[in-house]
Amino acid sequence: MLSRRLAPQIGGPARRSGEFLTVRLLATERFCAMPSRDTTSLHPHVFRAPSEIELSMQTTTLLHISPDYGLQMIRARAIERSLPFEEKSNGLILDLPLGQICASKETAGLRLTLTASDQMKLHLLQEAVDHRLDEEGVALDRRWSLTELGVVPPTLTFATVVSCERLYPSYYRVRLSGASLERFSRDGLHFRLLFPPEAYKGQWPIVSVNGRVEWPGGISQWHRPVYTTRSVNLEKGTLDFDVFAHDGGRVTDWCRTLRPGVEAAIMGPGGEWLPDARWIALFGDETALPAIARILESLPEKSSGVATIVISDPRDVQHLDTTGGLTVRWLVRGKDMSLLDELKKLQLPDGDRFVWIASERSEVNQARDMLADRGLQKAEMRVASYWSRQKL
């Protein structure tokens, strides 16, 4: 038997079951090897592993479909997405960053067994598999063995606001404290803040009978803006994030009146990780500054390149610790050159290079085209829309 900490809940129908929740590690198909994945080994210079990471968590379901058809479907997906897989005598195994998927033939159908190093990764892996099966039109009546009904999903954490300060003219820094914030120091740069619809205040998403997350009022009714974990203090159990204050922003409004002691619901971590190349160019606007700052603090010493950041106010310039050899350039919006003009001037090395851009949607769309025109391959760039200007 294994145990994991259950995030404290702040009301709503989600089941409270004390501080610890016992979960089952189920017997599964034996041909599946169960390596204990230590994700910190991928990013050794930044983060340490929690004790849970040693554990192997599994869940399994039987798909009532033709096993040969099911295997063919999974094989085709893996090939299409260049995912590594291994053929076995009665099935196949896929190794993914989140964990492992084993598919094995049974008389009654195709058995899927998912293995991950912790409950959260297992949950994310199961969500991804469910999503793919839905796309393939596989019946929705499946049940996963490791489903804890009525509890909040393992990706959801409740934390308490410690402070919210206007550190720079355009930014609030919010500090949260809580028991389960350690995981935000690894596995993904970002998280979502959760704001329920007015009619469902005090209610939270819960795991339903088929292992999926049910959102009170429907997921589309929730405001779930993405923010970047600026830093996690493992000793103090706190997490900081920076909010760019802009007109009409619901999070900006939230920050204006935020007081210590307020409960915040956050979901994650998720999203990208550090760019991996010797030469790196980072381009971002105000909303990408926290991500660029975190990346710069975490890059290996051998990296070189340039970071270009657009700010609204010259007083928003921050001291950024760079572990690598990147130089930082600040551009003041409306005064200096635009991000795209800077990008045009970029001198690209021939290989071992990566260009990372995050900004407003139309700007990054143009940037993507510009980089493709200059011969950059998809694997050599990350172009992310962090927000979109609404058309009036």
Ligand SMILES: Cc1cc2nc3c(=O)[nH]c(=O)nc-3n(C[C@H](O)[C@H](O)[C@H](O)COP(=O)(O)OP(=O)(O)OC[C@H]3O[C@@H](n4cnc5c(N)ncnc54)[C@H](O)[C@@H]3O)c2cc1C
């Ligand atoms: C991976 C990722 C990481 C991110 N990290 C951060 C972060 O660390 N800090 C941060 O501040 N933001 C970050 N963002 C951007 C942030 O999620 C968006 O700006 C989001 O819309 C803010 O939510 P809101 O409730 O304040 O605004 P909303 O209520 O969603 O939007 C209200 C209005 O504000 C406009 N708007 C939204 N963003 C901006 C903006 N930047 N400038 C001007 N108008 C805007 C919208 O078009 C809309 O008209 C990130 C986004 C992504 C995808």
